[in-house]
Amino acid sequence: MKRLFRAMGAALAILASPLGAQPSPTLLPTRPGDPACWGTFIACAQFVEQWAGPRMPDWVVHSSLLSYSARKPLYGDLGRPLLDDRGVQRTASIHQSGRVFFPPAWRLGGHRRMPIVIYTHGTSLLKEGVASQFGGHEWILGAAAAAYYGFAVAMPDQPGMGGDGTSFHPYCHGKSLAYAIVDGIQAIRDRFTEDPYVAGNDYAWDGRIFLMGYSEGGYASLAAAREMETHRALYGGEAAFQLAGSACMAGPFDISGTTRRQILARNQPFRHPFFIPYVLLGYNAIYGRIMDPLETLTPRLLATGEDGNILQWINGFTDGTLVDGRIAARMGRAPGTVVLRDLLNPDWVARDLEDPAFATSPMKGILEENDVAEGWTPTRPILFCQSPDDRDVPLANTLTARWLLEGAVRKEGADPTGLFTFLPLGRPGGGITHVEGALLAIPTAFDWIYRMGGASPDRPAE
Structure with missing residues (x-):
């Protein structure tokens, strides 16, 4: 009833x-902080x-x-x-x-x-x-x-x-x-x-x-x-x-400014770490070999374990929360404490994403396009x-x-x-x-x- x-x-x-x-109803507070x-x-x-x-x-x-x-x-x-x-x-x-x-x-x-x-x-x-x-x-x-x-x-x-x-x-x-x-x-x-x-x-x-x-x-x-x-x-x-x-x-x-700085931060934990491999694999599908995940991602995520690897997790059939948990476990971190930079290949970061190399890297044009x-x-x-x-x-x-x-x-x-x-x-x-x-x-x-x-x-x- x-x-x-x-x-x-x-x-x-x-x-x-x-x-x-x-x-129409008011759906957002007229003053910040109001219910x-x-x-x-x-x-x-x-x-x-x-x-x-x-x-x-x-x-x-x-x-x-x-x-x-x-x-x-x-x-x-x-x-x-x-x-x-x-x-x-x-x-x-x-x-x-x-x-x-x-x-x-x-x-x-x-x-x-x-x-x-x-x-x-x-x-x-x-x-x-x-x-x-x-x-x-x-x-x-x-x-x-x-x-x-x-x-x-x-x-x-x-x-x-x-x-x-x-x-x-x-x-x-x-x-x-x-x-x-x-x-x-x-x-x-x-x-x-x-x-x-x-x-x-x-x-x-x-x-x-x-x-x-x-x-x-x-x-x-x-x-x-x-x-x-x-x-x-x-x-x-x-x-x-x-x-x-x-x-x-x-x-x-x-993407090329705020998001790049977020990715490069050394001690900033991220609640949903699947974001960064999702971006890189998506860009690989568009830009090809310059965004090869074997070059951009840390070998720890690419290694195949009993639970598979990052390429299998982000396959369109696995929920993001589950992928976040698998990434955290693979990186030896508690959920919600993963740092995005740690998910990347440090050689690629130094060569293509981090200053001063970023200024002349092809990555600059790719990120700025977006x-x-x-x-x-x-x-x-x-x-x-x-x-x-x-x-x-x-x-x-x-x-x-x-x-x-x-x-x-x-x-x-x-x-x-x-x-x-x-x-x-x-x-x-x-x-x-x-x-x-x-x-x-x-x-x-x-x-x-x-x-x-x-x-x-x-x-x-x-």
Whole structure:
């Protein structure tokens, strides 16, 4: 009986949402350190998880599978881009999957026009931990946001995940992640005319796209924003540019600076050490032999024991927590005390990653290529959210990205005021970790999109 009452309460919470006359809930403290109010959106998410699940009946949320081709950038010797006769980087075609969540028709009334919110998932070692497979947990928040706010929420699987199970995920490779997002836009738009439920209920895209994500998803979203801003003609041109805003939260935006310093730190323990071999193996899949794991990783991780080795652990079928434990055990350290630098081959570090050799190493160009906040000028609003106590992805990534992008706007003679929003997740010393920050930041992004322009043009935001 208690379960029934909880379900009834959650269902009523869906009704009490921004699609009616009521204002959207406040999902983040207005002052750092205040308790967060999750409000009815979280009740909606709980309802989706506990009562709808992957069955996803249309009266709760309509789910539509995505399948499309995306570009994979190609590189040659020493990580240099392979160019065609026009001097354009060559690409190969890869299969991408994903899922789009639509609000139920009964929720929309006469407001059938809606924006597309492309929500890119965070780091996952599991190939099936993505929306197309109803894996992991982030799809639940995407589905809840569709029902609660009236968005079309598209959740593309990242390369090497979901339907692209044969390739290795290019972890934190800016171009690859950006292409996986922007190359799916047409497939997402096609869902409005090709999905029988959506087309039969006269749903329509209102012409705007919002990007959002946390951690690697935040990094990917900023990379996709860069791709759209620097190739505007492909996304509506100057007259009807499709990008309306981006929520890029707690991502490793500054690879060659902040992230490199984090890797080189000698006495800084890291809670999730699988991060560094995941990056290196992902870059090996993109850049080839210059990122050979036999050169970059410590022999201790490469040695095959009864539990295998690092190349087998990061295979897309082992949970990240288990891999973290295996790495710690192999390094003779307690969980949560592994130092990233110790996972690397010291000869490679001295030759290619550490100053002063880094200045002339091919690694410099590779890492700088993946700094997603440099070399472009945003024209659409960007939200940054992060905890000042984030030790997995240091806050300096976000602060550096904002500083660089504001500088690019000023260089163009424009005023960056109002273009960038930074919301700290708690006070310094409050102890909000990277994972805990996601629980605040993701609902905040949906709320920001709603309040800052996510409402349909014929239904202004409060």
